[in-house]
Amino acid sequence: MNRNTPNLKLMSGNEACAEAAIAAGMRFFAGYPITPSTEIAELLARRLPRVNGVFIQMEDEIASMASVIGASLTGVKSMTATSGPGFSLMQENIGFAIMAEIPCVVVNVQRGGPSTGLPTNPAQGDVMQARWGTHGDHQSIVVAPGTVNQVFEWTIKAFNFAEYYRTPVTILLDEIVSHINEKTIVPDPSNLEIINRRYTTRTPGEYIAYQNNSRLIPEFADFGRGYRYHVTGLSHDEYGLPSNHPETVDRLIRRLNDKIEANRQKIVEIRSEYTEDAETYVIAYGSTARSARFAVKAYRAKGKKVGFIQPLVLWPFPGMEIAELTRNARHIIVPEMNLGQIAPEIECACARPVIKVNRVDGRMITPEDILARL
Amino acid sequence: MFPYEKYTRRQRLPHIWCAGCGCGIILKAVLRAVNRSGFDRNKIVFVSGIGCSSRTPGYMDFDTLHTTHGRALAFAAGIKLARPDLKVVIITGDGDACAIGGNHFIHAARRNLDLTVILYNNRIYGMTGGQSSPTTPYGDKATTAPYGSIEPDLDVCRIAAAAGAVFVARSTCYHATQLDKLILRAMNKKGFSLIEVLSPCPTYYAHPNRLGTSLDLLIGYKQNSIAIEKARRSDPSALKDKIITGIIHETERPEFSEEYHKLQQRLDEDRRLR
Numbered sequence: 001m002n003r004n005t006p007n008l009k010l011m012s013g014n015e016a017c018a019e020a021a022i023a024a025g026m027r028f029f030a031g032y033p034i035t036p037s038t039e040i041a042e043l044l045a046r047r048l049p050r051v052n053g054v055f056i057q058m059e060d061e062i063a064s065m066a067s068v069i070g071a072s073l074t075g076v077k078s079m080t081a082t083s084g085p086g087f088s089l090m091q092e093n094i095g096f097a098i099m100a101e102i103p104c105v106v107v108n109v110q111r112g113g114p115s116t117g118l119p120t121n122p123a124q125g126d127v128m129q130a131r132w133g134t135h136g137d138h139q140s141i142v143v144a145p146g147t148v149n150q151v152f153e154w155t156i157k158a159f160n161f162a163e164y165y166r167t168p169v170t171i172l173l174d175e176i177v178s179h180i181n182e183k184t185i186v187p188d189p190s191n192l193e194i195i196n197r198r199y200t201t202r203t204p205g206e207y208i209a210y211q212n213n214s215r216l217i218p219e220f221a222d223f224g225r226g227y228r229y230h231v232t233g234l235s236h237d238e239y240g241l242p243s244n245h246p247e248t249v250d251r252l253i254r255r256l257n258d259k260i261e262a263n264r265q266k267i268v269e270i271r272s273e274y275t276e277d278a279e280t281y282v283i284a285y286g287s288t289a290r291s292a293r294f295a296v297k298a299y300r301a302k303g304k305k306v307g308f309i310q311p312l313v314l315w316p317f318p319g320m321e322i323a324e325l326t327r328n329a330r331h332i333i334v335p336e337m338n339l340g341q342i343a344p345e346i347e348c349a350c351a352r353p354v355i356k357v358n359r360v361d362g363r364m365i366t367p368e369d370i371l372a373r374l
Numbered sequence: 375m376f377p378y379e380k381y382t383r384r385q386r387l388p389h390i391w392c393a394g395c396g397c398g399i400i401l402k403a404v405l406r407a408v409n410r411s412g413f414d415r416n417k418i419v420f421v422s423g424i425g426c427s428s429r430t431p432g433y434m435d436f437d438t439l440h441t442t443h444g445r446a447l448a449f450a451a452g453i454k455l456a457r458p459d460l461k462v463v464i465i466t467g468d469g470d471a472c473a474i475g476g477n478h479f480i481h482a483a484r485r486n487l488d489l490t491v492i493l494y495n496n497r498i499y500g501m502t503g504g505q506s507s508p509t510t511p512y513g514d515k516a517t518t519a520p521y522g523s524i525e526p527d528l529d530v531c532r533i534a535a536a537a538g539a540v541f542v543a544r545s546t547c548y549h550a551t552q553l554d555k556l557i558l559r560a561m562n563k564k565g566f567s568l569i570e571v572l573s574p575c576p577t578y579y580a581h582p583n584r585l586g587t588s589l590d591l592l593i594g595y596k597q598n599s600i601a602i603e604k605a606r607r608s609d610p611s612a613l614k615d616k617i618i619t620g621i622i623h624e625t626e627r628p629e630f631s632e633e634y635h636k637l638q639q640r641l642d643e644d645r646r647l648r
Contacts, residue, residue, distance in 0.1 A: 028456050049638045050645070054455045059481040063448035066441065066478075070421075070452025073439065074460075078452070096442050223437040223453060224460045226416035230383075230432055232440035241386060242432060242440075 011184040013151045013177040014039040017107055018047065020155035021079050023189055025196070026105070027053035028071035028078040030064040032086060035119045036175040037109035040081040061086035065093035069102045073231065075197075075222035077159060081107035084126055085116060087133070094168050095134030096233040098256065101166040101210070101218060103197055105158050110174040110286075110337075112362045121362030122175035124286055127341040130170045131315045137253055139260035141165065141267060142315040144172040146289035148182040154312060160195035161267060165259060166217055172314065174337065176287035176364055204228065209240040210252075216259035260316060268318035271310040272325055274300055278307025280331040280374065283322065283346060283354075285311050288335050288365050295370035306374060314342065319349025326350055333357060333373055335365045381405045381415070386433050391426060392500075394588030396547035396573030400494055401430050403550055404463075407557035418461045421450040423475060425501045427467035427494035427573075444475030447482040450489050458631040461561060462488070468495045468509040472528050476508075479530075483537035485630040486565045492557060493530060493568060496575035504578030515582045534568040535623040541567035542623035546595035547574060549619060559621070565629045572617060 011019070018040045021029075029048060031041040041057065048055040054071070058064040061082050068078040082090065087108040097104055110126045112118025126133075130142040141161050145154040155171060162169040200207050200219035209229035210218045221227035234242040235249040243249065260267070274296060275281075284292035289310040296308040309325060311318050326332055332350065334343040335357035343356045357373055359365050382405070391397045408418065420436050422428035424443035431438035441449045446464050454462045471479050471493050482489060498516060499505040506516035508528040515522055534542045541563040543556045553571060560567035574580065574591035585591060595617060602620035605613055 028452065030452065049634070050641050052638065054634065056451070056455060058448065058451070059477050062445060063451070063478050063481070066445040066448035067452030067455070069441075070439070070449040070454075071456035072452075074453055074456040076456045078456075092442050093445065223419055223439070224417055224457050228416065228435055228437055230438045230440065232432070233442055234440065241383070 007186045007188065009184050009186050010181055011148055012039065012179055012181050013148050013173055014109070014179070015043060016148045016152040016184055017081070017155050017171065017173070018043040019186065020152040021105070021159065022047060022051060022053070023187075023192060024077065024156045024159035024194060026077045026079050026159065027051070028068065028076045029054070029080065030056045030058045030067040030071070030078075031080050031082065032058055032061045032064050034061075034083045034086045036111055036178050037081045037083045037107060039178075040107060061089040062093065065090040065106070068104045069093060069097050069100070072102045072104050073223045075220075077103070077163065079105040079107065081109070083109045083111050083119075084113045087126060087129065091133040095136060095138070097168040098134065098138045099233050100231045101256075102168075103162040103166050104168050105155075105162050105171060106168055107171045107173060109178045110172065112360075118362040120175065122287065122337060122364055123360070123362065124174055124288065124337040124341070125360070126172065127314060127338065130172050137257065139167075139257050140170065140315045141167060141260065141313070142170045142172055143312060144285045144314045145312065146177055146286050146310060148177070148180065148184045150312065151177060152184060152186070156192055156194070160193070163197040164195050164217070165263070166197060166220065167260065172286065174286050180287075208238050210236065211238045212255060216255050216262060264316045267313055268316055268321060269312045270318050270321050270325075271312060273308045275307040275309075275325055277305050279305040279329060280333065281307045281309055281326050281329050282333045282335065282370060282374075283309040283311070284335050285314060285342065288337055291365050291367045292335055292370055295367040295374065298367060298371065299374050304374070311342075317345045317349070319345060322346060323349045331355060333370065335370050337365060376402075376406055376409070378402060378405055381408065381435055382433055383435050389433055390429060392577045394574060394576035395426065396496065396571070396575070396588075397426055397430060397494060399547040399550050400492065400553065400571050400573060401433065403553040404430070404465075404492060404557055405434070406554040407561060410554070410558055411561050413461050413561070417459065418463065419453055420463050420465060421446045421453065422465040423467070423470035425467040425470045425499070426496070427465055428470060430465045444470055444473070445478060446470065447475060447478040447489065447491070451482060451487055454487055454489060455631055455634065458488075458635065462490070463561065464489055464491045466491060466493050468493065468497060468530070469499045469507040472508040472530050480533065480537045483534050483539040483566045483568075486538055486540060486627045487630040488564050489566055490557075490560045491566070491568045493570045494573045495530070495570055496573045496579055498575050498579040500575050500578050504582060517582075531568065531570055531622050534566075538566065538627065539568050539623065540565035540625050540627055541621070543568070543621045544570045544572075544617065544619050546572035546599060546617060546619065548592045548595035549599070552619070556621070563624075565627060
């Protein structure tokens with residue numbers, strides 16, 4: 001690409017995330033300062049008041065998540081950004097957004113944990129928390145971009161998923177992809193595919209807030225437009241009113257799961273390279289995919305038959321797609337900046353053991369770390 | 375007879391509250407206040423947390439949001455900032471607002487966001503079966519204070535005033551006709567307003583403390599209440615254990631969503647001048 005192309009910018013992952021969110025139509029951000037996500041809030045504090053949007057620094061991450069849900073109920077695309085400790089605090093209200101089917105996007109820039117851990121160092125230790133952090137049976141949509149370009153693209157997609165499926169979506173970044181500055185293609189707004197929530201065409205008198213349909217996703221009505229309906233985190237009937245009737249509860253919980261599960265193939269995405277004759281695969285996500293791809297390229301240059309797979313969506317897990325690609329592989333290598341959170345998913349999907357490459361010392365996994373295992 | 379049915383979700387009745395509970399008295403006062411307010415009912419949102427009090431919006435035919443424990447004010451902040459034209463009323467209780475939601479309460483008052491908070495104070499956690507709350511009086515029994523509470527109780531009106539609320543009032547379920555007037559005043563006040571309402575819990579507060587029936591608690595509210603105007607003229611020693619009612623604090627401060635709108639306009643003008 002020509003260096004003078006006007007839509008090329010030098011951007012960090014955090015900047016790309018904030019800009020992409022605005023491009024997606026996000027007009028409400030609530031957050032609380034936390035390293036290494038703070039730049040997202042700082043940038044949006046400058047940008048949002050200029051685009052008729054709202055920025056507010058709340059008193060903690062619990063409140064941030066709560067006000068994001070409140071704003072989204074009025075029809076405004078809403079987002080918060082945090083890191084591990086804040087993500088832990090948000091879990092209860094993330095569950096509320098799942099239960100009440102309120103679209104919203106949560107960015108978690110992963111740092112070393114558990115607890116305060118390593119505030120300024122990268123990690124990928126929140127993969128399972130992003131899946132199962134909130135209590136109860138539920139599905140989660142989690143995306144994990146590894147380059148600044150991918151951050152831009154997948155922030156837009158995260159909003160599309162949230163709006164379409166009426167559920168919270170987590171963007172799982174890490175300290176490396178958030179703080180790295182890269183040449184980034186900023187797409188022309190007219191070229192972006194933006195999906196908005198589907199509104200009811202019914203009149204207030206006819207509207208049933210959580211009525212099921214063939215899509216399994218109820219149609220939305222903004223608060224403050226005369227529809228006068230109830231929203232609760234309690235198990236509820238199609239009117240949104242609390243119910244502990246076994247059939248009603250069973251139907252609700254299954255529908256909440258099915259609306260994601262039935263659309264799994266439309267949500268999952270993997271990127272793959274050098275797969276045609278590969279005997280060994282390196283499967284990595286987030287910033288670790290950068291080192292993995294580098295290692296694969298270096299090994300290919302030596303004529304070795306090695307392939308690269310990057311799941312861009314972690315949950316729902318693209319297990320079937322990975323199993324299909326790696327069917328004839330002799331070895332699968334899974335580097336992660338944790339002690340192995342995605343590796344068991346791959347082992348389960350492919351029904352075979354994988355070779356794990358793990359670091360939990362606050363340092364990135366280098367191409368050399370991976371090459372040593374190839 | 376006031377047409378309460380006009381504003382309730384009849385299919386939700388009967389309600390879940392115990393016989394003698396004060397929640398219904400407050401619900402009716404809220405509906406009378408709304409009716410007199412002249413606000414478009416399609417532009418009023420009721421937001422609640424968790425607890426007996428917080429079940430109130432479920433019975434009301436408005437846009438109603440029943441949130442997580444303690445967080446009603448934070449959800450409400452998102453609604454109000456995204457849609458400043460809506461009137462947002464929060465229904466909460468002493469445990470919800472003063473314990474788990476204490477942080478949000480202080481900061482909502484500090485920002486002076488235009489929210490009206492109606493806080494039902496029954497001095498106990500009713501929904502979970504009678505545990506002590508921040509407003510359980512010293513010495514009173516609860517299931518988690520079986521030998522009597524050894525914690526001092528909280529004056530939430532003083533907290534609200536100190537944190538920056540522009541309207542703070544207290545009433546009781548005995549003073550039902552005063553209550554709707556205070557709620558109306560609070561709804562018409564721009565900024566953060568609080569009405570604390572003493573509410574009888576016969577099941578989990580009166581019974582374990584041998585305080586009699588709900589009626590005994592209501593008579594107690596009558597006998598122990600003192601209007602703020604009279605309290606100001608009284609010797610402080612005479613106010614011990616008294617319930618001070620009426621408008622306790624009222625002032626004027628810039629409202630947060632208006633301040634935010636002004637910021638947006640200023641940035642807009644700067645851009646046009648440039």
